Amino acid sequence: MDEAAALPEVLGRIPAGWRAIVVDNGSTDGSAGLARSLGATVVHEPRRGFGSACHAGLLAADAQYVCFCDCDGSLDPGLLPDLVSQVHHGKADLVLGRRRPQGRGAWPPHARAGNLALARMLRRRTGLRLHDLGPMRAARRDDLLALDLTDRRSGYPLQMVVRAADAGLRVSETAVPYLPRTGKSKVTGTWRGTWHAVRDMRAVLRQPPVPQQPSPRTGTTP
Structure with a gap:
């Protein structure tokens, strides 16, 4: 939402041969048209929320x-x-x-x-x-669909990890540089935004494990 200032650089770093999908979650700054002109597939999602997008x-x-990768210039999709x-x-x-924060202001203390x-x-x-719980991540599409993710707010990335662990999927992390974002954050740029994100994620952690669907690759349930 409203990332026109960062879109040219972010989309310019998409690896050759990869398909970039930009989800427009109610932009008013021309982000959708700009992303389309830069070769991205644009999906419009009217329901507000990080998870919805x-x-x-x-x-x-x-x-x-x-x-998945934030479109604010803080992460390099070339990685x-x-x-x-x-x-x-x-x-x-x-x-x-x-x-891994690079430069002053890349990751505010409250976030x-x-x-x-x-x-x-x-x-x-x-x-x-x-x-x-970084926003840059990769997985098999079928594995993620089998998790039946339901959160459509800030709890979405955490629910993905929790349900992946419950399903027996192997979750790991690898270091990536984190730069100061372009423009103002709409989620963790303020104490209030961070509080709302933490609240949504704590609600996810309180949810009981859900029965897992059979793995699309093995046909068995972990």
């Missing part, structure tokens, strides 16, 4: 492997092939980019504190020893 992109994808390679070669089923608290709660809930 992410899931719309997942449903619009048709590749075996899918990736995505490494994440996909780890999934393709069987090192993990879901790979998260562990953010980092909220992330750390959630990582600790996630460890208690799932046993996963992750340090970051």
